[in-house]
Amino acid sequence: MKQGVPDAQIVGVSDIDPKRAAEVAQQFGIKSFPNNAALLESGINAVFVCTYPRAHKECVVQAIEAGKHVFCEKPLAPTYKAGLEIAQAVEHSDRQFMIGYLFHFSRSAGRIKSLLDGGDLGELAIAWSQRFGYFRPLAGTWHADPVGGGILDLCTHDIEFLSWLGGRPLAVTATGVTAHSGLECTDTVSITMKFRQGIGTVLSSWASPLALMNIGAAGTKGTVVLRQDGSLRVKIEGNEESCEPGEGPEAPMIGEQRHFIQTLQNGGTVSPGIREALLALEIQDAAEKSWNTGRSVSLRSSRKKAR
Numbered sequence: 001m002k003q004g005v006p007d008a009q010i011v012g013v014s015d016i017d018p019k020r021a022a023e024v025a026q027q028f029g030i031k032s033f034p035n036n037a038a039l040l041e042s043g044i045n046a047v048f049v050c051t052y053p054r055a056h057k058e059c060v061v062q063a064i065e066a067g068k069h070v071f072c073e074k075p076l077a078p079t080y081k082a083g084l085e086i087a088q089a090v091e092h093s094d095r096q097f098m099i100g101y102l103f104h105f106s107r108s109a110g111r112i113k114s115l116l117d118g119g120d121l122g123e124l125a126i127a128w129s130q131r132f133g134y135f136r137p138l139a140g141t142w143h144a145d146p147v148g149g150g151i152l153d154l155c156t157h158d159i160e161f162l163s164w165l166g167g168r169p170l171a172v173t174a175t176g177v178t179a180h181s182g183l184e185c186t187d188t189v190s191i192t193m194k195f196r197q198g199i200g201t202v203l204s205s206w207a208s209p210l211a212l213m214n215i216g217a218a219g220t221k222g223t224v225v226l227r228q229d230g231s232l233r234v235k236i237e238g239n240e241e242s243c244e245p246g247e248g249p250e251a252p253m254i255g256e257q258r259h260f261i262q263t264l265q266n267g268g269t270v271s272p273g274i275r276e277a278l279l280a281l282e283i284q285d286a287a288e289k290s291w292n293t294g295r296s297v298s299l300r301s302s303r304k305k306a307r
Helices: 018-028 036-040 053-065 080-091 107-117 150-166 251-266 274-293
Strands: 012-014 031-033 046-049 069-073 097-100 124-134 171-177 188-194 199-205 207-219 222-226 232-236 242-244
Touching: 012 018, 012 036, 018 031, 031 036, 036 053, 046 053, 046 251, 053 069, 053 080, 069 251, 080 274, 097 251, 097 274, 107 150, 107 207, 107 222, 107 232, 124 150, 150 188, 150 199, 150 207, 150 274, 171 274, 188 274
Parallel strands: 012 031, 046 069, 069 097, 124 199
Antiparallel strands: 124 207, 171 188, 188 199, 207 222, 222 232, 232 242
8 A cells, every 4th residue: 555555654453363463563564453442543544444254344333433434355244134234334424435346446347347338349248257266265264154255255356347347137046066075165156147238147166276267248249358467358340359458466456545545535435335345245145045046036126325
């Protein structure tokens, strides 16, 4: 943050493990606080919540009630129900809340969005995200948690990105399995979202020794593909195929931090916020219901109050 947002000052850190907090504080030359309450009373303006998902509700609500603006890492919570409880606290305050979905600050992902919204691709037929790699979570860690563990960490960025492109899904159909023996969490998924126009598909697995990423959108007039190196392949009807360069992997992270801090300083509303955070959880909740029942799951009507 010191390099990406030089006019912001990191005051300190707190953690349930005081030793870990002290190590981080020493690494970055900041103060270590014994608990969240002490940190919130130190005169800070905003908080970054970077804990595991089950701890988000306690940390976010505590910070909001203390009058602090909050940036929360994805996902908002392990379940949609827990996410609603966080949303209630946010919506009853005048504090800003932002969720850490990096695609909103990726130049290449933003280009996909602008091509689709601008009509260059025509009507959406399909948007997709395919991401594979090898990771076996350790027993007892939040990644291995059967509720909000593997699937949520694995696909939450992709679920949110596709809903950013296609809008609120009408229905979700999914299949989830555990490829690694001995795990309780789902680590391999296929999720299909039916939009008002077109569909979105997520294919992800932690069981592949070969890392692979392929993300894109195809419409009635064109196709755009985000490749693993961050570059884009673009083919619009009547034009030659083109390749657009990508950006470094740290750029979206710096971009989201800059947006959060500078919006607080200059006025405006941070985004993505609680609405996007809840929708990603609602889609994930529907996906889990779908693979447990073998049926497509319709989404509820949109919540009226969310910001």
